[in-house]
Amino acid sequence: MSHLIVHGGTPLVGKVVPSANKNAVLPVLCATLLTREPVRLRRVPEITDVKKILDAFRAWGSSVQVDFARGTLEVRHRHTLFDAARHRLPEAMRSSVLLVAPLLARFGVARIENDVQGCTLGVREIDPHVEVFERFGARVERGDDALVLRCDAPLTATDHWLDYASVTTTENFVMCAALAAGTSTLTNAASEPHVQEFCRFMQVLGARIEGLGTSRLRITGVDALGGGEFTFTEDFHEVVTFLALGAITGGDVRVKNSAPEQFPLIDRTFAKFGVQVMHEDGWSRARVDGRLQVREPFTSHMLQKVEAAPWPYLPVDLLPIFIALGVRAQGSMMFWNKVYDGALGWTSELSKFGAHAFLSDPHRLVTFGGKPLVPAEVDSPYIIRVAIALLMVAASIEGRSVIRHAAPIRRAHPRFVENLCQLGARIEWSATCAATPHAHG
Ligand SMILES: CC(=O)N[C@H]1[C@@H](OP(=O)(O)OP(=O)(O)OC[C@H]2O[C@@H](n3ccc(=O)[nH]c3=O)[C@H](O)[C@@H]2O)O[C@H](CO)[C@@H](O)[C@@H]1O
Numbered sequence: 001m002s003h004l005i006v007h008g009g010t011p012l013v014g015k016v017v018p019s020a021n022k023n024a025v026l027p028v029l030c031a032t033l034l035t036r037e038p039v040r041l042r043r044v045p046e047i048t049d050v051k052k053i054l055d056a057f058r059a060w061g062s063s064v065q066v067d068f069a070r071g072t073l074e075v076r077h078r079h080t081l082f083d084a085a086r087h088r089l090p091e092a093m094r095s096s097v098l099l100v101a102p103l104l105a106r107f108g109v110a111r112i113e114n115d116v117q118g119c120t121l122g123v124r125e126i127d128p129h130v131e132v133f134e135r136f137g138a139r140v141e142r143g144d145d146a147l148v149l150r151c152d153a154p155l156t157a158t159d160h161w162l163d164y165a166s167v168t169t170t171e172n173f174v175m176c177a178a179l180a181a182g183t184s185t186l187t188n189a190a191s192e193p194h195v196q197e198f199c200r201f202m203q204v205l206g207a208r209i210e211g212l213g214t215s216r217l218r219i220t221g222v223d224a225l226g227g228g229e230f231t232f233t234e235d236f237h238e239v240v241t242f243l244a245l246g247a248i249t250g251g252d253v254r255v256k257n258s259a260p261e262q263f264p265l266i267d268r269t270f271a272k273f274g275v276q277v278m279h280e281d282g283w284s285r286a287r288v289d290g291r292l293q294v295r296e297p298f299t300s301h302m303l304q305k306v307e308a309a310p311w312p313y314l315p316v317d318l319l320p321i322f323i324a325l326g327v328r329a330q331g332s333m334m335f336w337n338k339v340y341d342g343a344l345g346w347t348s349e350l351s352k353f354g355a356h357a358f359l360s361d362p363h364r365l366v367t368f369g370g371k372p373l374v375p376a377e378v379d380s381p382y383i384i385r386v387a388i389a390l391l392m393v394a395a396s397i398e399g400r401s402v403i404r405h406a407a408p409i410r411r412a413h414p415r416f417v418e419n420l421c422q423l424g425a426r427i428e429w430s431a432t433c434a435a436t437p438h439a440h441g
């Protein structure tokens, strides 16, 4: 069931409670390996990346009790054993690399599998990770199917300045430093909302972290981390996605959002397309006056633009969502992905809908929006938010479209299609692209 059949043209209306952020949940899951005490997590999403990590835990002898219907997980790594010659880490997901720090800290050995790429966005380096592990005392061996890292002595504190504010490298640094003897500092640390949420979880376990949310983190190692309980907050990616789906279909969607303080730049980005976002009483809502329209800049001879880069810029993972709005909004918009060199190639698929988008270089795309669009069959790359962006465009067009290979959505968004159907969408998963007699409605 990897294709999405979309009968578009229905305005989405209603309320939706987003799930937790995959990019917060996965580092938290990996960090549970740092303690032998029980950890209880709430609002754990039923997504494929989570299931892969839990399968690995079970294979290593950890106790895992998960109830996805209630969103609860109790995990305990008391009798866990990891053998680098026998055990593999999950593949085709980036967060696999987040298992390395806790495995090194606990067992003195870990692997980085050859395929830890995750979404196919271009180069996704492992060198910054390896540098961090080496700084903490690990040595690296190249194998055929993986790098093997070993540490003969306990990790020792270090100071490090990253080449760039890498999300998962920052999380690996924090996990290494949490139990390393002494005080470690990381400069040019990432500060995305999910990095902050992860650091708050580490504090619940007893980690001593200062500078949370800034680009310099100071971590003082402790002898042992304890157990604890933690409840995940709403995923800002889902908040933005549901608001944008409401706007692009001409509907009215309200989305639960406990952290509107993270949204000023996101709100201003929506406003560039003529979408007003309001936050009230823990809920967010998007309103379009008239039609989607690119707001003209005051600077002459300049295209209106959306720039995405490490936080506190607009997150790159949101760019496809705004590109979908750009295709629909009257006027021209330049999208600038300052992080990835291979994240925009998929935009040629947009022409199948009749959309006009011009890829000026690997980092910049211009949409000439507001053209009449037709339903189409399109192929999604292995990029979660691109499958969603293609679905957004399809949902805004009257008629039957197919998004082939949309399964990556399941890596991050539980009950995604069910949520959309509750808002009035007519969308269903299908194993084939053939016409179905009855679309889910
Ligand atoms: C599991 C997880 O949390 N995944 C997220 C994490 O991946 P991840 O932690 O892999 O992303 P990084 O922050 O390391 O950046 C990804 C790649 O972008 C390039 N790069 C990045 C920044 C920069 O200033 N210069 C540069 O060259 C590098 O090739 C790097 O490998 O952060 C990415 C960037 O927000 C998100 O897309 C991913 O969803």
Ligand SMILES: C=C(OP(=O)(O)O)C(=O)O
Pocket (backbone or CB within 6 Å): 022, 023, 093, 094, 095, 117, 118, 119, 120, 317, 384, 385, 412
């Ligand atoms: C790129 C993403 O995930 P990953 O880093 O796991 O591939 C994403 O969540 O949009």
